[in-house]
Amino acid sequence: MKKIYLDVAGKMHSLYNEMINYPPEGYEFISEQVSWDKRSKSISNTDFIYSFQKNVLGKLMPVNIAKAYLDRFKKIPPDVDLTYSSGHLVFREEPWIIDLEFVTHLTGYSYRHFKRYRRTVEKILKSENCKKIMPWTDAGKKTILLTIKDKEILDKVETVHLAVHKKNFTKQYDEDKIKLLFVGSANIPKDFDIKGGKEVLEAFSKLNENYDNLELVIRSYVPPQMEEKYKKVKNIKVIDNIVPWAELEAEFKSADIFLFPSHNTPGLAILDAMSYELPVITTDVWANPELVSDGETGFVIKKSDKIQYYTENFIPNWSAPKSLEVIKKITDPNVVKELVEKAGILIEDGSLRKKMGKAGRQEIETGKFSIEERNEKLKNVFDEATGR
Numbered sequence: 001m002k003k004i005y006l007d008v009a010g011k012m013h014s015l016y017n018e019m020i021n022y023p024p025e026g027y028e029f030i031s032e033q034v035s036w037d038k039r040s041k042s043i044s045n046t047d048f049i050y051s052f053q054k055n056v057l058g059k060l061m062p063v064n065i066a067k068a069y070l071d072r073f074k075k076i077p078p079d080v081d082l083t084y085s086s087g088h089l090v091f092r093e094e095p096w097i098i099d100l101e102f103v104t105h106l107t108g109y110s111y112r113h114f115k116r117y118r119r120t121v122e123k124i125l126k127s128e129n130c131k132k133i134m135p136w137t138d139a140g141k142k143t144i145l146l147t148i149k150d151k152e153i154l155d156k157v158e159t160v161h162l163a164v165h166k167k168n169f170t171k172q173y174d175e176d177k178i179k180l181l182f183v184g185s186a187n188i189p190k191d192f193d194i195k196g197g198k199e200v201l202e203a204f205s206k207l208n209e210n211y212d213n214l215e216l217v218i219r220s221y222v223p224p225q226m227e228e229k230y231k232k233v234k235n236i237k238v239i240d241n242i243v244p245w246a247e248l249e250a251e252f253k254s255a256d257i258f259l260f261p262s263h264n265t266p267g268l269a270i271l272d273a274m275s276y277e278l279p280v281i282t283t284d285v286w287a288n289p290e291l292v293s294d295g296e297t298g299f300v301i302k303k304s305d306k307i308q309y310y311t312e313n314f315i316p317n318w319s320a321p322k323s324l325e326v327i328k329k330i331t332d333p334n335v336v337k338e339l340v341e342k343a344g345i346l347i348e349d350g351s352l353r354k355k356m357g358k359a360g361r362q363e364i365e366t367g368k369f370s371i372e373e374r375n376e377k378l379k380n381v382f383d384e385a386t387g388r
Helices: 014-020 035-044 047-055 063-070 103-107 111-126 138-147 190-194 197-210 224-229 245-254 269-275 321-329 333-348 350-365 371-386
Strands: 002-007 027-030 082-086 096-100 130-135 178-183 214-219 236-239 257-260 280-283 298-301
Touching: 002 014, 002 371, 027 371, 063 103, 063 111, 082 371, 096 103, 103 111, 103 138, 111 130, 130 138, 130 371, 178 197, 178 245, 178 269, 190 197, 190 321, 197 214, 197 224, 197 333, 214 245, 236 245, 257 269, 257 333, 269 280, 269 350, 280 333, 298 333, 333 350
Parallel strands: 002 027, 002 082, 082 096, 096 130, 178 214, 178 257, 214 236, 257 280, 280 298
Antiparallel strands: none
């Protein structure tokens, strides 16, 4: 059994649980919280301090680069065959691979920082120690291909899609009620806006006028002004606190449609919904059309033309302060209109709803986003990197 050291910066994203719990055959993941990671994790758990770190300290040097420098002399666990880095460079003399969301993930999601540290980034990626560069999506790969021109680096780039495990349950349907589900974050306020929460509430208020058998469940922090605006809309259930997974899973299992008109591409939210046999309605922002096949596993609606979603080279811009401010202020009526139209189609056509849900679940269980497909790619990467 070969050991892969999972080297994370700060709080480990839940997507890595899907690798730790379901590794490729012949490999196991090990990880540890070293001093830097513990400090970073504690910072991440406090919104004010995290904001200070990102917006003030991050202007001087991105966390990802700072970690790389500070970890140059870190002793990794013994008997490790390969280091798997989550979005940060590795300066140590050891074989390593890296995954990333898009190219500026390496420099704290800042294109300005990327341009500043470009020579360092390219030098480390070009080194013999770096064996593979694995974007989560083809959209992420595109940002690398458009930004970096060195062939030695580009030859190392291969998309490895995220995956979630199969769910062992039989989908049950309530013939009297149709439940729509939106999942954001209970502890990150800005997530409500960036994941399309405003559009969901506005669309549901209109859908509720046309249908008398609907329920909307929102698992997210909801801004007070939004609660006030829609307090008279019936059949809305808000779960605005952190709940046990079993409780959230029950909402996924009993839902009929997953609404996610987001202004970004999420890590696992859409794939989680598909794993519970839910048709998904999302926007055509960045990699979302990779996750949802329009007309097959759900609907992909047009993104707002009032928001600048990208900077240069298809690099997402949704987390920039100016973009966030626009996203917070605007509820695009065109997005809401199409969301209502597509949701209406699924509400009225139960057989289509079920067909799309089953198609999405199949993508998770045996298709592009299955553990098996991901592990086949990872095993090839690990075998090549470790000389197996």
